[in-house]
Amino acid sequence: MNFKLKDLGPQLITVIAVVLIFGFFTYNAQINMENRGIDFGYGFLSQESSFDVQFSLIEYDGSHSYFRAYLVGLLNTILVSVIGIIIATIIGVIVGVARLSPNFLINKFAAYYVEFFRNIPLLLQIFFWYFAALRALPLPQDAEAIFGVFFLTIKGLYVPAFIWENFNIFFYSIVTSIIAIIVIRFQAKKLRETQGKQIPVFLISIGLILILPLLSFLIGGVSLSFEIPQLKQLAATSFVYDGGLSLPPELIALTLSLSLYTATFIAECVRAGIQGVSKGQKEAAASIGLTPNQVLKLVIMPQALRIIIPPTTNQYLNLTKNSSLAAAIAYPDLVLVFAGTALMQTGKAIEIVSITMFTYLSLSISISILMNWYNKKIAIQEK
Amino acid sequence: MNKINFLKPDKSNLNTYLYLGSFLFFISIFDVFLNSFFKLNIIGFLPNFLSFIMPLLLGFIGLYFIRIEYSGIKKLDLLNKHINTNNFNAILSLLIIFVIIKSIPPILDWFFIGASFAGDSKDVCTGSGACWTYIKVWMRRFMYGMYPNAEQWRINLSFIALALLGSVGYFATDRFKKYLTLYYVVIYPLIAFLFIFFFISGGPVFFDFSYGIIAAIVSIIIGFFIPNKFKFYYFLIVPLFLYILLKYFLFFEETIELGKLDGLNWVETGAWGGLSLTFIISFFCLIFCFPIGMAFALGRRSNFPLIRYISIGFIEFWRGVPLITVLFMSAVMFPMFLPADFFIDKLVRCIIAISLFEAAYVAEVIRGGLQALPRGQYEAAKSLGMGYWKMHIFVILPQALKLVIPGIANTFLALVKDTPLIFVVGLLEIVGMLNLAKTNPEWLGFAMEGYVFAAIIFWIICYAMSKYSYNLEIKYKTDR
Numbered sequence: 001m002n003f004k005l006k007d008l009g010p011q012l013i014t015v016i017a018v019v020l021i022f023g024f025f026t027y028n029a030q031i032n033m034e035n036r037g038i039d040f041g042y043g044f045l046s047q048e049s050s051f052d053v054q055f056s057l058i059e060y061d062g063s064h065s066y067f068r069a070y071l072v073g074l075l076n077t078i079l080v081s082v083i084g085i086i087i088a089t090i091i092g093v094i095v096g097v098a099r100l101s102p103n104f105l106i107n108k109f110a111a112y113y114v115e116f117f118r119n120i121p122l123l124l125q126i127f128f129w130y131f132a133a134l135r136a137l138p139l140p141q142d143a144e145a146i147f148g149v150f151f152l153t154i155k156g157l158y159v160p161a162f163i164w165e166n167f168n169i170f171f172y173s174i175v176t177s178i179i180a181i182i183v184i185r186f187q188a189k190k191l192r193e194t195q196g197k198q199i200p201v202f203l204i205s206i207g208l209i210l211i212l213p214l215l216s217f218l219i220g221g222v223s224l225s226f227e228i229p230q231l232k233q234l235a236a237t238s239f240v241y242d243g244g245l246s247l248p249p250e251l252i253a254l255t256l257s258l259s260l261y262t263a264t265f266i267a268e269c270v271r272a273g274i275q276g277v278s279k280g281q282k283e284a285a286a287s288i289g290l291t292p293n294q295v296l297k298l299v300i301m302p303q304a305l306r307i308i309i310p311p312t313t314n315q316y317l318n319l320t321k322n323s324s325l326a327a328a329i330a331y332p333d334l335v336l337v338f339a340g341t342a343l344m345q346t347g348k349a350i351e352i353v354s355i356t357m358f359t360y361l362s363l364s365i366s367i368s369i370l371m372n373w374y375n376k377k378i379a380i381q382e383k
Numbered sequence: 384m385n386k387i388n389f390l391k392p393d394k395s396n397l398n399t400y401l402y403l404g405s406f407l408f409f410i411s412i413f414d415v416f417l418n419s420f421f422k423l424n425i426i427g428f429l430p431n432f433l434s435f436i437m438p439l440l441l442g443f444i445g446l447y448f449i450r451i452e453y454s455g456i457k458k459l460d461l462l463n464k465h466i467n468t469n470n471f472n473a474i475l476s477l478l479i480i481f482v483i484i485k486s487i488p489p490i491l492d493w494f495f496i497g498a499s500f501a502g503d504s505k506d507v508c509t510g511s512g513a514c515w516t517y518i519k520v521w522m523r524r525f526m527y528g529m530y531p532n533a534e535q536w537r538i539n540l541s542f543i544a545l546a547l548l549g550s551v552g553y554f555a556t557d558r559f560k561k562y563l564t565l566y567y568v569v570i571y572p573l574i575a576f577l578f579i580f581f582f583i584s585g586g587p588v589f590f591d592f593s594y595g596i597i598a599a600i601v602s603i604i605i606g607f608f609i610p611n612k613f614k615f616y617y618f619l620i621v622p623l624f625l626y627i628l629l630k631y632f633l634f635f636e637e638t639i640e641l642g643k644l645d646g647l648n649w650v651e652t653g654a655w656g657g658l659s660l661t662f663i664i665s666f667f668c669l670i671f672c673f674p675i676g677m678a679f680a681l682g683r684r685s686n687f688p689l690i691r692y693i694s695i696g697f698i699e700f701w702r703g704v705p706l707i708t709v710l711f712m713s714a715v716m717f718p719m720f721l722p723a724d725f726f727i728d729k730l731v732r733c734i735i736a737i738s739l740f741e742a743a744y745v746a747e748v749i750r751g752g753l754q755a756l757p758r759g760q761y762e763a764a765k766s767l768g769m770g771y772w773k774m775h776i777f778v779i780l781p782q783a784l785k786l787v788i789p790g791i792a793n794t795f796l797a798l799v800k801d802t803p804l805i806f807v808v809g810l811l812e813i814v815g816m817l818n819l820a821k822t823n824p825e826w827l828g829f830a831m832e833g834y835v836f837a838a839i840i841f842w843i844i845c846y847a848m849s850k851y852s853y854n855l856e857i858k859y860k861t862d863r
Contacts, residue, residue, distance in 0.1 A: 007687065010615075010687060010690065011687045011688075011689040011690055013619065014687075014689065014690050014693060015689055015693075018693060024720075025720035028719070028720050028721055028722055028723075029719050029720050031722075031723070032718075032719050032720075032723060033719070035723060101472075102464070102465070102468055102472075103465065103466055103468065103472045103475060103476060104465035104466055105465075105466050105475070105476045105479045105480065106472070106475055106476070106479065109479055115846065116842070119796075119841065119842045119845035119846050119849070120800075120838045120841050120842055120845070121799075121800040121801070121802075121803050121814070121841055122800065123803040123804060123806075123814060124803060124814050124834060124837055124838055124841060125838075127814065127817075127818065127830075127834055128831075128834040128835075128838065131818075131821065131830040131834070132830040132831040132834050133831075135830065136831075321704070321705035321706075322705065324705040324707045324708065325705075325707060325804070327707060327807075328806065335705075335707055335708060335711070339708065339711050343715065349715040349716045349719060350716055350719060353708065353711055353712050353715065353716045354716075356708050356711075357704045357708050357712070360703060360704045360705055360708060361700065361703040361704055364702070364703040364704075365699075365703060
């Protein structure tokens with residue numbers, strides 16, 4: 001009896017403390033809202049928002065609901081995170097590998113890159129790109145074309161838009177080739193494990209992903225044309241580009257700084273992972289007659305990936321959360337559109353901040369679940 | 384065996400290829416050098432594209448010629464080993480050398496040669512380089528924010544005093560070494576708080592806290608005489624009781640003025656800013672987030688399920704949301720949770736929010752250290768008859784914390800780098816001040832200088848911190 005009481009005491013005290021704190025907060029919140037005449041509820045989500053958003057992936061204007069504004073913000077956040085993750089991974093892997101290069105210059109270059117970018121606050125980097133670097137770009141009328149079709153101006157990057165015909169056939173052809181590649185990889189693995197035969201899977205994959213879509217162009221009636229941005233004069237000194245896709249400078253500044261910053265951390269993860277594979281593994285693989293490429297592909301990478309993936313997942317999560325800094329340069333992400341403009345208009349602080357936090361929480365948790373699943377899949381199958 | 388291969392660089396025809404190769408390599412670098420420093424193009428007579436690609440081509444051939452294994456010349460072998468192992472590496476090395484040579488003149492020009500330092504108005508900034516005059520004129524704002532110029536000696540004095548007090552550890556003799564932990568964990572933060580409260584702020588802004596401080600000190604002193612058995616419950620109840628006693632029964636409104644120093648004007652926290660605010664916020668968050676994080680790390684490894692789940696919930700919640708939404712919460716949502724007449728200063732709310740946020744990360748780092756300790760340590764401590772707290776304070780935590788020094792340093796670095804986010808609640812530290820200065824109509828167009836200036840400052844702080852943590856790691860490294 002005495003023993004149980006000793007166990008129960010601290011737990012009970014903690015729970016009572018937590019309940020008291022939350023109770024205190026809720027009680028005050030109720031009183032405060034009564035005093036200010038605000039009622040609690042999520043009904044405002046279906047009301048008309050009556051504010052505009054500069055850049056949105058889905059159709060949106062002031063006549064849509066707050067919920068749609070929320071979706072616009074969420075999609076913009078996801079867009080910037082996905083682009084950022086892709087670029088950061090590419091830069092991070094290159095720099096991480098470069099830091100292990102025997103070449104003195106490349107090695108130092110990569111090391112300085114990492115030391116430089118990771119010791120400067122991300123917000124400062126975003127401000128730098130947005131307010132200092134991108135502002136130095138030419139006006140639309142002075143911009144020179146890059147490869148004749150891209151225009152990098154102070155108002156953003158203009159790229160040609162794709163105009164598809166029979167896009168669905170093209171899409172199906174790509175899906176088919178991906179399925180075919182997965183099947184072939186699976187079979188190749190089986191063959192390798194049962195009969196020891198090696199099939200050039202990589203070459204076949206490249207061939208498939210090129211040939212099937214090409215066939216869809218030749219036979220399936222798919223065609224692609226480009227809409228190149230054209231300079232248009234609005235007023236005597238005001239020019240814009242018409243047509244094509246335009247990427248706002250906010251998006252460019254944000255993805256640039258996010259990916260350059262996160263890449264330094266990913267580079268360190270990659271370096272640690274490759275260094276974590278013991279030298280003996282490489283030598284053992286070479287001594288049983290594997291070619292250098294095979295050593296890398298079949299021995300080093302699978303082991304290094306196990307070390308690399310968990311910390312890299314953390315970096316992806318960080319990048320997603322850091323994308324909320326967009327609010328500082330007025331890129332319409334979730335925080336700016338929803339926790340900023342919508343909150344100012346409705347005054348529903350508790351509801352909106354809690355929805356925003358919950359959204360980020362679920363984004364984080366879903367990425368970490370996905371990565372944990374992948375991590376478990378490639379983990380060593382120990383008995 | 385005496386066959387000499389004229390086409391393949393080899394040890395046998397070393398000299399020929401060495402001279403030829405070094406000459407070509409030298410020519411290529413010389414050409415880029417002239418091109419970049421003196422705007423001369425010695426191979427300008429060639430067609431455009433060829434003239435552009437020529438240095439790379441020459442350098443590549445040169446490096447190929449001097450790639451001679453075991454040449455016997457030490458420097459050549461070193462060169463080959465480090466930048467010239469194969470064709471691919473040779474091209475990359477050349478490109479990097481060219482980029483460095485090409486980028487030196489513009490950078491030098493922007494930072495020094497074309498830059499303007501003198502004067503105190505925008506008119507002197509006519510050169511092609513940076514306008515450091517802008518930084519010079521705005522220096523006080525970048526350092527102290529809107530803090531009145533006449534009062535800035537208070538910040539300087541406090542910081543110098545705190546820096547001196549902080550360096551006590553280096554001069555402590557062995558006799559006092561054992562008190563250092565107590566000093567740094569309890570006394571020093573307290574002194575720092577009093578300095579900032581009385582000196583930098585100069586008024587009873589958060590005076591409520593001083594009751595708490597008195598209550599804490601008194602209860603800690605009495606605590607030494609309480610038997611161990613009741614200590615937990617003692618510290619749970621008595622400080623709160625003392626606080627309430629002090630606040631509502633012993634002191635009266637008139638005595639509040641006691642805490643105010645004569646002759647110092649009150650400067651509200653809204654006027655604080657610049658780099659000094661960065662330091663103040665980082666310092667306090669650093670002090671608060673560490674014990675909170677430690678508590679939750681222990682909580683997450685506790686045997687009591689309820690405490691464990693509460694800790695997991697806390698940690699995962701803060702780790703899952705971005706700091707900016709936490710600050711939003713502290714700005715717009717937190718006041719709703721408090722009684723209407725209860726006002727907490729913006730700065731304090733900020734510090735609480737950032738501390739809780741970073742505490743979750745610290746907790747995870749410390750948990751890693753706790754998990755890395757072998758079970759034998761726990762078992763040995765238990766077999767000596769140590770209780771939970773004794774075991775953790777004297778055996779487990781010292782070892783675990785030693786293991787996680789790099790992780791904690793990274794978290795603190797992240798904390799310092801996160802301080803600019805307080806712009807969300809309207810506090811302007813150095814980056815915020817830069818954005819304000821940038822929009823001043825008299826000083827438009829110097830955003831670049833400002834950001835470069837702040838970047839250099841932050842880089843120095845963060846780099847120094849990471850190097851310091853690296854030294855700590857080596858200092859406390861014990862072989863197992």
